[in-house]
Each structure stands twice: as C-alpha cells, then as structure tokens.
Amino acid sequence: MKRDKIIEMEQVSFKYEKEWVVERVDLTIEQGQFLGLVGPNGSGKSTLIKLMLGINKPDRGAVKLFGQSIKNFNQWQEIGFVSQKANSFNSGFPATVLEVVKTGLVSRIGTFKFFNRKHKEKAIEALKTVEMEEYANSNIGELSGGQQQRVFIARALVSDPSLLILDEPTVGVDAKHVTAFYDLLRKLNQEKGISLLMVTHDIGTITEHATHVVCMNKTVHFHGASEEYKEFDNEDLNRLYGHSVQQLTHNHEHEVSQ
Numbered sequence: 001m002k003r004d005k006i007i008e009m010e011q012v013s014f015k016y017e018k019e020w021v022v023e024r025v026d027l028t029i030e031q032g033q034f035l036g037l038v039g040p041n042g043s044g045k046s047t048l049i050k051l052m053l054g055i056n057k058p059d060r061g062a063v064k065l066f067g068q069s070i071k072n073f074n075q076w077q078e079i080g081f082v083s084q085k086a087n088s089f090n091s092g093f094p095a096t097v098l099e100v101v102k103t104g105l106v107s108r109i110g111t112f113k114f115f116n117r118k119h120k121e122k123a124i125e126a127l128k129t130v131e132m133e134e135y136a137n138s139n140i141g142e143l144s145g146g147q148q149q150r151v152f153i154a155r156a157l158v159s160d161p162s163l164l165i166l167d168e169p170t171v172g173v174d175a176k177h178v179t180a181f182y183d184l185l186r187k188l189n190q191e192k193g194i195s196l197l198m199v200t201h202d203i204g205t206i207t208e209h210a211t212h213v214v215c216m217n218k219t220v221h222f223h224g225a226s227e228e229y230k231e232f233d234n235e236d237l238n239r240l241y242g243h244s245v246q247q248l249t250h251n252h253e254h255e256v257s258q
C-alpha cells in the first residue's frame, strides 16, 4: 500500500546571504518513518528543518506538508518541534514542568482563553508518555538535561502531532540515558504511530534506531533505508561528508564537552 507523504521537498534551494546553504534538495518523508538526518557541521541540516517549518522561505523549489503546499498549510498542530537548546534551563527558571508542557497548547486554546481541566489532563497524559508525570510540579530548571528534553517532547506531543521533528535531541543527554531516550523515540514511532525526523551527529548509532537515513551536505547525498546506509564503509562516508569522519567525531566530542 502506498503510504501518505508527509513532507515533500522538490528542488529546494536557499541562501541566507550570497552563498547557497541548501541546494536542489529533493526529499520525501512518508508517514510512519523514523528518519535520521545526518551531515557535517554547517551542512544545512537546521536550515532544511526551518524550510520545512516555514521559518525560512525557499528561494527556489517547493515544499509540501501533508500533501498541501506550505503556502496554504494551516494544520501546524500536526507538527511538533523540539529545538536543539530545549534542555538548558538553569535552576532559577520560574516555571513548573506542567506549565512548560501546557504552553504547547497555546495555539490550540487561542488568545484570551484560560487553560481548563481538560488541558491539564492532556498535559499530564503527555508527561506519562515520556515517563515524567512524577515531576509535574517540579521546577523545570532543577531537572537534568535528559529529563528536560523529555519534558520538551511532552510539550510537543500535547497537541497530538503526527510528525515530530527533533534537532539534535541527544546533545546534553547523559551518555547512560541515551539508550532510554532512543527507547522513548521508538515507542512514539511504533506504538503511537508518530513519524519522526531527527537531526543528529550520531552517525554511529542512528542506523540502529531510525528506519531511514538522509545524509546531506548542502544537497542530499544519500537517502534510503538504514540497512542500506549500514553498507557504507568509511571511504563512502568520507566522500559523502567531504572530509574524514574521524574528524567529524572529534569535532562533535569537542562541542559536547564545551
């Protein structure tokens, strides 16, 4: 059976100033996929996400969301987004976990309306999904990076999206909690039927979790099933990345330790 296409990019190009940052990207993501988006630093991954979210406007080409041109698209509650720095609140930040999750409903309830009991129940349900309900009344800043990341996933889940986009969600998550984090993503994908698009540096393990991988450097160099990506040897990867993958890993470690 042909699956529904949730994101279609056709010959999309984009520049911030003079230099093209995204060039002639053709990319289709289908319902139910867990897609890992990889590529070196500065290769245009975040920019591509912003093009999908309507934050950046393509200079060339077309973007469709759920079969509709992004220009007419108004079902934004279908797309949840967890940004890269979503887990770095310090202990003084004056909001509880429940309050943070409820802000994910703001576009639903509209202006000049107040949160009611149903909204609170939805927020608690989302916290249960990410196994954080016992922290509902804790201050967000008191939680670890990994726990905050789960809260921000709950915030994205509260409007029942069918696609969740995550920009480098494992940065700031303690290495020993990364496996549990991937288990949560698998549960969202397989049990809740949520399609996932995850930007990651984690080229070593992404193929163990994602169903599909896209490797980009301005344009898409590889798009296929994870099994196919696993067949690539180091030389293939170096060619795709345009430099040594060891160097990439080294850079990443440097970034994480900062």
Ligand code: ADP
Pocket: 016, 017, 021, 039, 040, 041, 042, 043, 044, 045, 046, 047, 048
């Ligand atoms: P990645 O997510 O793969 O690290 P980005 O999409 O963040 O890559 O960046 C791609 C290129 O665009 C980089 O050269 C970066 O410096 C540049 N860039 C990103 N954001 C902006 C911006 N707001 N204004 C100008 N240049 C930007």
